[in-house]
Amino acid sequence: MNSIGEECTDLKKKYDDCFNSWFTERFLKGDHDDSMCAGIFKIYQECVKNAMKQQNIDFKEIDKDVLGTEHESKAPPSGSS
């Protein structure tokens, strides 16, 4: 899959490969130390943030957390859908 910044796609793939093996081989097995991919993540992040800035993407709106907060949408009482 591509990154939003064409120049970041190679970094994204490297990071995704690292993350996927960490997730399956470590995280799901109870090892919660996430330092394994921290280095490549930092480089990849810088690239993506630059690409987003160039596309005038609103960082504030992305940073807003919704899941697990009071802003999360709730299912209506059953029978009304």
Place this chain on the structure above:
Amino acid sequence: MARYFENTATFNFSWDQVASGYWKRYPNPQSTHVLSEDTWSRQVKDGCLYTKRLLTKTNRVPKWGERFFSAKSVKIIEESVVDPEKKILVTYTRNLGYTKVMSVIERVEYRSSGANTTVAKRSAWIDSQVFGFSRAIRAFGVERFRKNCTQMYNGFNGVLLSLFPKPMTPQHMTPMTHTLKEMRDAAAAATDRAKANVLSSVNRT
């Protein structure tokens, strides 16, 4: 008032497989509308993995909708929490920008339901605040969402099948004669052809 929609789908894979496969969903033959996917933030907190990703997708609107929504692509924020202890993955997506024209919020909860079964409960809220057109836009949004559900399921399920192939013949059996091996190979080839046929017919729907 937002239109609410929900459905439930079952994956014949373990929760660990579904959770691992989730990050590898794109690209797939059903996801040609997904243009990019990036991780915005990620952290482990209290044993759970919190991720925020940004996706861009092509914006498919009917001709009459172009006056409200002419953008060629939309940006989508996906928040997720993976709880490896309880075996629950929750994803929550919303569009970034154009939320007054049409806001689509989707929440999916993937829960383990037995050794090789994972149930995905999908909820969606579709809203529009365009004066005079909100009802039509909401109806269009719900219809588009319903169609996308099948595609999303088939796309993800196909990715899971390729990551974790299901054994079709008993394994660990040593062929006794050369002829038996040849018969097996022919049978395996036939199985592969049948599988390819099933997959391509699934993809056409």
